[in-house]
Amino acid sequence: MRREVWAGMAALRFVDAVRQALADEMEADESVILMGEEVGPLGGVFTVTRDLIERFGPDRVMDAPLAEASFTGFALGAATEGMRPVVEIMFSDFVMIAMDQIVNHAAKLRYMTNEQFDVPIVVRLPGGGGSNHGPQHSQSFESWFAHTPGLIVAMPSNPSDGYWMMRHAIQLNDPVIFLENKAMYFGAEQEVADEPPADPWAAAVPREGSDLTIVSAGRMVGRCLSAAESISTRGIDCEVIDLRYLWPMDVDTVFTSVAKTSRLLVVSEAVEFCGWSGEVASRVAKDAFTSLDAPIFRVGALRCPIPVGVALEDEIIPTVERIEQAVVDCMDF
Amino acid sequence: MRREVWAGMAALRFVDAVRQALADEMEADESVILMGEEVGPLGGVFTVTRDLIERFGPDRVMDAPLAEASFTGFALGAATEGMRPVVEIMFSDFVMIAMDQIVNHAAKLRYMTNEQFDVPIVVRLPGGGGSNHGPQHSQSFESWFAHTPGLIVAMPSNPSDGYWMMRHAIQLNDPVIFLENKAMYFGAEQEVADEPPADPWAAAVPREGSDLTIVSAGRMVGRCLSAAESISTRGIDCEVIDLRYLWPMDVDTVFTSVAKTSRLLVVSEAVEFCGWSGEVASRVAKDAFTSLDAPIFRVGALRCPIPVGVALEDEIIPTVERIEQAVVDCMDF
Amino acid sequence: MRWAQDLRRHSVGDLATVEEQLFALMLLIRSVEAAIERTHRAAKITGSFHSSLGQESCAAGVSLALRDDDIVTSNHRGHGHAVGKGVSAEAVIAEMFRRTNGSSGGRGGSMHIHNRSVGFYGETAIVGGGLGWASGAAWTRKRHGSDAIAVAYAGDGAFANGIFAEAIRVADFWEAPCLFVCENNGWAHSMPSDGVFGPAGSITNVVSAMNVRSEFVDGRDAVKVYETGCELVEYVRTGKPAFIEVAVHRVKAHSVNDADYRYRPKNEGAEWLREYDPINSLRASIRVEQQHAIESAVSAVVDEALEAASNGALPETSDALRGIYATRGLGWDGRAEIR
Amino acid sequence: MRWAQDLRRHSVGDLATVEEQLFALMLLIRSVEAAIERTHRAAKITGSFHSSLGQESCAAGVSLALRDDDIVTSNHRGHGHAVGKGVSAEAVIAEMFRRTNGSSGGRGGSMHIHNRSVGFYGETAIVGGGLGWASGAAWTRKRHGSDAIAVAYAGDGAFANGIFAEAIRVADFWEAPCLFVCENNGWAHSMPSDGVFGPAGSITNVVSAMNVRSEFVDGRDAVKVYETGCELVEYVRTGKPAFIEVAVHRVKAHSVNDADYRYRPKNEGAEWLREYDPINSLRASIRVEQQHAIESAVSAVVDEALEAASNGALPETSDALRGIYATRGLGWDGRAEIR
């Protein structure tokens, strides 16, 4: 990765950090283009691309017709020919319509063609709950993509990662699924690191602790930190790991932590059943088994569609309280 | 489930068992119809629907235009109105094109509409490797569907289950993803049980053993049984569990077994990373933790597209040898 | 129709002419949209919604051509389609308020209005998602001997997605009695329709070329929409699909929070309405007293609905997991509940 | 063109006329298909393949209208498209044999022929899957100042899927210089094309109605395909998409193992060929000695190719996991290889 230094404002909201990363990569590399519905004059329904068309023109900020499969396929074609398209799927739920292009084509093209074609494409998927958009606008599909050979799966949890992981994603020569949590866009401003992390793939440890390891990613990292904070008053000292990427997955950082704490809780916004939290748990149950002093706990969304309304949603998507309860249960073992 | 008794031939191949189930349900219930590409005069590319159009006519065995999204949506519409469509997606890989109708619509319709509509639809997905069809015709997507609220996920491993599970699936009032392994279709004939299992959802235990529990589903069950057989000569006595359904998942049978054996290996044809084997492993690592004497092992497909050619495929999809090795490694712990 | 009964309760006599009926229904739809917008402003609703204000002639003209036993599927901009098909204003507004008296018990919200009992199978929040539903359902009715039909509403944006032409093709192939209504309001959110398809009517040309009976109507003339609707509905009842494109105007922003000034002139919608309001255009053909009677009845109906919607109970949070599966014993965690 | 050079090596002089060129290329394509079928019978190949035998005029006519630097994407029935664009017969056949001298190193097989160096971006095994690829790639070339174009081949079956019209719409919207070639061979596997679309030419009517330049050609006349191809290619070079439907005949079963007698009369293909063989139709315009020279050169080229393909090495199984990612350090298990 080009190791440019970030010289912007000290603190940004998540939405602004992602936008800034797009702008900086577009500035640095002409082949970076944006495509998607409403990314142009409107600037995206979540304002992620706001004002970019004024700056880079409609040839690089390309409003697409309502045709997710085709504009994703078009982007793939452009990518094989040297462009670096960043495709916005307005809500991650709509990616269902572009799955064939992503899974059967973009993810496999390099392998299938015996390395004749690279597909440097970033597919941005604003997803998850918390914004009152209802069952067809609130899903978390990250486990699917992590399961799919050929894809890289980025899932930032904060503005600084939103910035640096997006820059990294755009520079990669492989297809990247970039999960943005809608409910994070307009959260608190946060400082963006001056430089990208030395190891771009490494998990982060936003909170160190000795009693129990909580592994999470995306929006749930914040809830895990809150739960850890609150539970610390009860004398339980949690370490919180932010995976940042679901694939490649930095299980080593998890192992190191569990070696210290002997206890593991994995928290996902995605449905727990057959979700990525099972991968983390299983890896530990295999390769850090002897470190464990307690069963491995998971907290993920219940296997239920997401109704509209945060009150109902809170019954389904992990809350700080449910996370705390799991910590207590695990410690009680 | 109507508990009709099976009065057909004693032994059938998998392909014939599935066909027979379709025919018997069509006979029993006029609302059962088949839809899909080439299901009519050709009788399906794998001959699953062969001769059914002659017997039930083109009004019930409906050749569809090459439009997976639309004919799946059409089937959903028919289902809400009282039909019981069985939709064939010729190769499971093509379901990518129908994902929106399945995941955003069929799976959620009952919940979203506050129980005003049921969607009694069966989506048949011939999938998996072993038939030399290459990267876009060999995938195993079962983990995705198991992860998706609103779906039931059936994955028979043998002709008898192919028969009874299909009959059950058609009778259910919910959307069922029915995974048929292409490489199983023309395998050995096997006796079809006279009656459906007393508990239709229960996992099966095709081999009892005391040393180690192997959990699998679909085509890999056969490989697990072979591995268990072969390893028994080395004095290792494996119990093999066939989950039959990935959702609902009969973890109780797994717990009971692990309580006895203290060791667990989970084998999937699906990619191991973030696949359903992680769910089984995690559930045991949580609720049967104290039973465990060794780390939990998993063997699944490597995270790589499936090349054409069984020789290459064998490097990726679990073989009997890799399963045996995992058993040995787990026992050696 | 449910809505006509509602109005009658407020001393509107029989709506004798088509014009009166259209006027009344359009006014009701507009008043519902206005009420929703008002209450949204007053922060009774969070989340988004898509107003059909100004587009009422399409929902009204088509709805009046339908029978009670016909089926409708709709899209994200479906309040008018719902009301037209007989979903009560209360059920629509209450769903927006996420109350249990909403048409989906308050768990769906603006884009998930469903009311099976009046044939409003409902909205979907996925553009183009409801087209197969309508045709499959209609095809089943026909198979069972009924001459009921389905109407599937979708926008011009939906036609950019291949699913629209594909669904028409499949309906034609299987002879599903489904009328596809393309409500061309000039925009798919910020994407101008003519930039993708050419001038209004271009979509009709494409469907025509598919050998499916197709008509284009200027939605400023509600009576024309109704008449063409009737013709096509009659044709569809013979057991074939048909298509109608209705040119309407999106007066409001795409959704309530949409910064539409970024991609179209400010007040463009309001100005269009001043000049072309299809509701106003109907006034000339309706007696003034009847206009007033309708207006006051509509306003009473909507006031009542707002009141009832506001008083609806919120769903119990314990209810969040109900109804995922029809199969006995299958809840969110399946197995656990089976045993 | 690669294939013309190959023939020249076997003492065919310059192919002076369009007819000679078409004849030679069509014969080469047919001979490759026949060789594949023969070797399949002799069990050198397992798995399926889709023969374009009888349909050669489409691949040949379009290919001759193209330049070396143009791009082609294709579908499952792509051997002819590949050979026409300059993929060697050896690379095509060897891929079928899954040898490392195959165009995808033997890991793809029949439906995964790719050869970037000659602009044959390649096949896809998903119907309709390669249309966006072609247009996105062509659009990029144009953007970079080239007047190279792309051709995207797909069948009539593909047009039943919404993706085809959708991809054309998107290409038109972004002015991608892409020629969409719909090879209407009368069938999508067992589904007769006319039952879905009407008679050949019906698909062209639809695309025409989309205001995209479209032509329909009867593929029995290879020269006509070529001439129309040239016209459209010239037009596309100005920076816009166009469409051509070529009516061809699927002589063989859908795929090698297809029980096509179940849905069409036995020998229907062979009979058509006897009557209409587009290769035979060309003979009249070519000197007999030149016919023979071409025939023997073609047969020599294919024999050589078969030989070379048969002698290719099988991929090492240790190679199975190579090349999933371009990113350094990312193999199938990612992290493990990074460190």
Ligand SMILES: Cc1ncc(C[n+]2csc(CCOP(=O)(O)OP(=O)(O)O)c2C)c(N)n1
């Ligand atoms: C598949 C899909 N893509 C995108 C969206 C986001 N979206 C909702 S409405 C809309 C515009 C739809 O335009 P049109 O169909 O013309 O309906 P209108 O809003 O104009 O009534 C878009 C892009 C969606 N809901 N579903």
Ligand SMILES: Cc1ncc(C[n+]2csc(CCOP(=O)(O)OP(=O)(O)O)c2C)c(N)n1
């Ligand atoms: C999305 C998808 N659906 C179904 C198939 C299976 N299939 C392969 S070829 C084919 C028929 C295609 O017909 P057409 O496009 O006319 O091409 P042709 O085979 O006639 O050359 C089908 C159904 C597929 N490969 N991809």
Ligand SMILES: [Mg+2]
């Ligand atoms: Mg619109």
Ligand SMILES: [Mg+2]
């Ligand atoms: Mg065809």
